[in-house]
Amino acid sequence: MAAPDRQSEGVILRSPATSAPPAAVSSSVHLNAANRADPDEIDRALIDLLLRDVKMTNRELAASIGISESAVSSRLRNLTASGAINFTAIIDWEEAGFEWLVIARIRTHNRPPREVAEAVSNLAQCLVAAVSLGDHNVVAYLLVQDRAELKRLTNDDLPSIAGIAHMSLDLATDTVITPNGRRVFVGRGVPLLRLPAPRVQLDDLDVAILEALIEDGRQSNRRIAHAQRASEGTVRARINRLVQANLVRAVAMVDPVALGFAAVIATISIRADRTRIMEIRNELAAIHEIAFMAVCVGDSDLSIALTANAPEELVEVIAERVQTIPGIHNIEILLFVDIVLFSPYMKRLANTGR
Numbered sequence: 361m362a363a364p365d366r367q368s369e370g371v372i373l374r375s376p377a378t379s380a381p382p383a384a385v386s387s388s389v390h391l392n393a394a395n396r397a398d399p400d401e402i403d404r405a406l407i408d409l410l411l412r413d414v415k416m417t418n419r420e421l422a423a424s425i426g427i428s429e430s431a432v433s434s435r436l437r438n439l440t441a442s443g444a445i446n447f448t449a450i451i452d453w454e455e456a457g458f459e460w461l462v463i464a465r466i467r468t469h470n471r472p473p474r475e476v477a478e479a480v481s482n483l484a485q486c487l488v489a490a491v492s493l494g495d496h497n498v499v500a501y502l503l504v505q506d507r508a509e510l511k512r513l514t515n516d517d518l519p520s521i522a523g524i525a526h527m528s529l530d531l532a533t534d535t536v537i538t539p540n541g542r543r544v545f546v547g548r549g550v551p552l553l554r555l556p557a558p559r560v561q562l563d564d565l566d567v568a569i570l571e572a573l574i575e576d577g578r579q580s581n582r583r584i585a586h587a588q589r590a591s592e593g594t595v596r597a598r599i600n601r602l603v604q605a606n607l608v609r610a611v612a613m614v615d616p617v618a619l620g621f622a623a624v625i626a627t628i629s630i631r632a633d634r635t636r637i638m639e640i641r642n643e644l645a646a647i648h649e650i651a652f653m654a655v656c657v658g659d660s661d662l663s664i665a666l667t668a669n670a671p672e673e674l675v676e677v678i679a680e681r682v683q684t685i686p687g688i689h690n691i692e693i694l695l696f697v698d699i700v701l702f703s704p705y706m707k708r709l710a711n712t713g714r
Contacts, residue, residue, distance in 0.1 A: 371562055373553040376575045403435055407445055410612040411543055414447055414578050446545045446613050447578035452709040455607045457557025458503040460510055461532040463663050466498035471523025473497035474698060479521045481701035485513055491698035499627050499694050505556040530663055532654035537707050541651035545613035548702040560605040569598050570608055574705055577610035606709050622667035624674050625696040629660040633687035637661060643685050649677050
């Protein structure tokens with residue numbers, strides 16, 4: 361029997377078990393500092409190697425660091441159990457069939473910002489929804505498939521949410537995920553993952569393989585093949601095809617709080633000189649603390665997401681390294697104080713195009 365044409369209706373991937381929010385999600389400025397881990401030098405060496413190549417075997421890791429394979433296994437169990445490191449996969453949202461990323465800054469009225477953020481998070485397009493501190497109360501990142509969906513989102517879906525007094529909307533025309541952004545894992549209430557129009561044809565086995573990689577990006581092809589009752593060679597060929605199509609990449613990501621390098625997240629909207637927008641983008645990309653950046657049309661010319669270990673560090677980066685870039689005129693800082701939804705699985709695998 362022929363495989364179903366999933367492209368005619370899109371593809372839905374189940375959300376990973378690892379995406380469930382922790383028992384005590386902080387609603388303060390510090391995301392979850394009580395869960396900070398205490399990795400030693402060997403743990404950090406393991407993490408660094410896996411961030412570069414998630415598929416390194418325990419034998420290769422042991423040889424690189426100079427410890428036994430059993431010690432590697434024990435340390436990785438502890439690191440994954442604590443949530444300090446996650447083995448998963450990233451889906452390229454453009455290859456999945458999304459055309460646009462919308463960044464919404466929302467001012468609320470007569471309704472708690474948390475309730476408004478929860479309502480926004482229930483939209484199928486929502487990727488991130490957070491309560492923020494600043495001139496706007498809620499920040500959301502939303503992926504839309506095409507102009508028709510963009511029109512519904514901006515004209516119907518968002519305006520119909522009770523409690524929204526004002527919205528500032530930015531449409532990203534160019535996005536960059538920095539090395540910092542690729543390694544940061546923050547998972548809060550991740551919904552089903554929507555691939556509305558994948559550019560590569562997918563059948564049921566492809567979907568199962570994608571789900572398996574997102575659940576555990578380090579698991580072997582043999583294990584996936586056994587679970588799917590397929591041959592190891594078939595699974596290997598399917599994964600190679602999906603990777604070569606730039607749809608998916610297995611990765612290691614780390615919890616920024618558990619490892620003590622980022623307890624604060626903020627989004628910054630920038631008005632800038634459009635004649636040197638690409639030069640500004642390139643200068644911003646060199647700032648280590650920036651995790652995400654978008655060139656926009658709308659109320660902002662650029663939007664960036666920053667991570668820092670404390671609010672004072674965030675202020676220092678903004679004041680000394682962002683605002684001093686020639687051509688940046690005005691900025692708006694929104695500090696995430698309560699993350700309602702955050703999906704770490706949909707990102708761009710290439711830093712060009714939308």
